[in-house]
Amino acid sequence: MKGLIVLFLISGVLSHSAQEWQSRTIYQVLTDRYYRNNGDTSGCSNLGNYCGGGFVGLMNKLDYIQNMGFDAIWISPIVTNTPGGYHGYWAKDFYSINSNFGTEQDFINLVNALHSRGMWVMVDVVANHVGPIGEDLSGVGQINPFNQASYYHPYCAINWNNQWSVQNCWLANLPDLNQSVDFVKNGLLTWIKYLVTKYNIDGLRIDTCPEVPMSFWADFSKSAGVYTVCEVFDGSITTNAGYQGSVDGTLNYPLYYLIQDVFKNNYSLYKARDFMAQAKTAFKNLNVEGNFVDNHDNARFLYNFNKLNRFKNAIAWSMTWPGIPILYYGDEQAYAGGNDPNNREILWPNIPNTSSTMYTFVKTVVQYRKNNQIWNYDWVERYAADNFYCFSRGKAMMAFSNTDTNIMYWVTYHPYSVGNVVCNVFYANDCVTVTSQGIPVYLDGGECKLYQLKQ
Ligand SMILES: *[C@@H]1O[C@H](CO)[C@@H](O)[C@H](O)[C@H]1NC(C)=O
Ligand SMILES: *[C@@H]1O[C@H](CO)[C@@H](O)[C@H](O)[C@H]1NC(C)=O
Ligand SMILES: *[C@@H]1O[C@H](CO)[C@@H](O)[C@H](O)[C@H]1NC(C)=O
Numbered sequence: 474m475k476g477l478i479v480l481f482l483i484s485g486v487l488s489h490s491a492q493e494w495q496s497r498t499i500y501q502v503l504t505d506r507y508y509r510n511n512g513d514t515s516g517c518s519n520l521g522n523y524c525g526g527g528f529v530g531l532m533n534k535l536d537y538i539q540n541m542g543f544d545a546i547w548i549s550p551i552v553t554n555t556p557g558g559y560h561g562y563w564a565k566d567f568y569s570i571n572s573n574f575g576t577e578q579d580f581i582n583l584v585n586a587l588h589s590r591g592m593w594v595m596v597d598v599v600a601n602h603v604g605p606i607g608e609d610l611s612g613v614g615q616i617n618p619f620n621q622a623s624y625y626h627p628y629c630a631i632n633w634n635n636q637w638s639v640q641n642c643w644l645a646n647l648p649d650l651n652q653s654v655d656f657v658k659n660g661l662l663t664w665i666k667y668l669v670t671k672y673n674i675d676g677l678r679i680d681t682c683p684e685v686p687m688s689f690w691a692d693f694s695k696s697a698g699v700y701t702v703c704e705v706f707d708g709s710i711t712t713n714a715g716y717q718g719s720v721d722g723t724l725n726y727p728l729y730y731l732i733q734d735v736f737k738n739n740y741s742l743y744k745a746r747d748f749m750a751q752a753k754t755a756f757k758n759l760n761v762e763g764n765f766v767d768n769h770d771n772a773r774f775l776y777n778f779n780k781l782n783r784f785k786n787a788i789a790w791s792m793t794w795p796g797i798p799i800l801y802y803g804d805e806q807a808y809a810g811g812n813d814p815n816n817r818e819i820l821w822p823n824i825p826n827t828s829s830t831m832y833t834f835v836k837t838v839v840q841y842r843k844n845n846q847i848w849n850y851d852w853v854e855r856y857a858a859d860n861f862y863c864f865s866r867g868k869a870m871m872a873f874s875n876t877d878t879n880i881m882y883w884v885t886y887h888p889y890s891v892g893n894v895v896c897n898v899f900y901a902n903d904c905v906t907v908t909s910q911g912i913p914v915y916l917d918g919g920e921c922k923l924y925q926l927k928q
Pocket of ligand 1: 625626627641651652653654
């Protein structure tokens with residue numbers, strides 16, 4: 474009897490669907506940059522190579538992430554890389570764990586620690602290419618299991634204006650796998666199923682999706698059997714929407730550019746109205762897109778733009794707009810690094826700092842999203858102007874601005890009833906009683922406010 478129960482428990486692998494991921498909030502870490510396994514908090518002299526972060530360090534510092542309310546983390550690819558692959562995108566052996574990050578047991582312990590906290594793990598995976606081994610593929614023998622030159626497309630550099638070239642040529646000199654070769658296709662499908670089930674992975678972030686034919690991703694996603702979110706580094710709504718169905722969602726680059734445009738480049742906030750009109754019809758399900766302000770491939774929002782209020786608007790927007798929010802590590806410490814690798818700072822000096830302005834801000838927004846379960850409610854535009862935008866999800870109403878002056882708008886079309894008292898989540902005393910005139914929304918110096926019914 475006991476044996477039966479144990480058998481049931483260990484075979485009861487819980488994989489998590491896109492539907493289940495909708496309520497999650499993801500914190501993105503570069504495994505090498507979060508916390509060192511040995512706890513050494515000295516600096517790192519070269520951000521272009523390993524700095525020493527790993528699975529043990531991450532496991533020991535999960536409170537920092539969980540205290541902000543995040544219930545999932547996205548980590549770097551875990552497989553063994555060719556030398557210098559501190560980011561994880563240079564696979565060498567698909568069937569072993571990158572020893573720079575720790576042992577296989579360390580990784581298993583990390584996943585168990587996350588699961589026992591009710592947190593999920595999203596692993597970054599690459600199926601387009603492997604680590605650099607020469608344009609002539611002379612080092613191909615060291616790649617496991619894709620150890621023959623015939624498994625790769627012959628060398629050519631990508632021409633981004635030609636889709637054939639994007640799929641068949643090499644990205645940044647990285648050997649490009651040919652998924653039309655049966656051994657490669659089947660090898661990748663077998664591998665991803667193995668990886669997900671062996672390590673109890675809850676979701677996948679998939680690298681470089683446009684660089685491989687869409688039909689492959691449909692098979693890959695099915696074989697994985699968990700939520701999959703694709704990197705489609707493209708601002709086009711139509712292009713991104715085209716992936717839904719083959720995979721669950723994409724990293725929402727269209728939204729990323731909208732946020733840059735309105736909060737950094739001072740475009741009119743009417744742009745958001747046009748954006749949503751297009752997005753609503755294009756996407757099958759906006760709620761499973763991955764929303765973000767920053768990531769490891771772009772200069773951070775605050776780089777050369779020292780405007781914290783704009784940044785707060787951007788972060789709050791990404792977390793309340795339809796989709797699954799992803800916060801890039803360091804944003805909660807107002808990191809401002811420029812292009813790769815300067816945007817891949819070490820986090821450990823700031824780990825003790827859980828009362829900084831942005832840490833507190835992020836925590837408040839994540840809690841607000843969760844308390845109001847906004848993923849369960851339709852998005853409704855409430856007000857649009859050049860320097861002001863307001864939308865709601867259920868009884869949560871969010872007001873944003875992209876000006877440096879003080880503004881006030883009467884929001885007359887709102888989700889509340891006359892007599893309701895609504896409060897701005899950032900200041901306990903900032904409450905207002907709804908009258909037949911509506912709600913007067915005062916935003917000073919470009920702040921944003923998140924309203925909810927008085928608790
Ligand atoms: C990829 O492999 C297929 C199947 O072997 C082959 O027909 C095709 O020519 C290869 N593509 C390139 C660009 O080499
Ligand atoms: C947007 O406005 C701010 C002033 O609030 C200014 O610092 C910034 O340079 C402007 N950006 C552009 C792209 O015009
Ligand atoms: C914590 O954050 C505050 C505000 O951003 C900053 O002034 C302080 O230096 C930080 N402390 C540490 C230990 O990083």
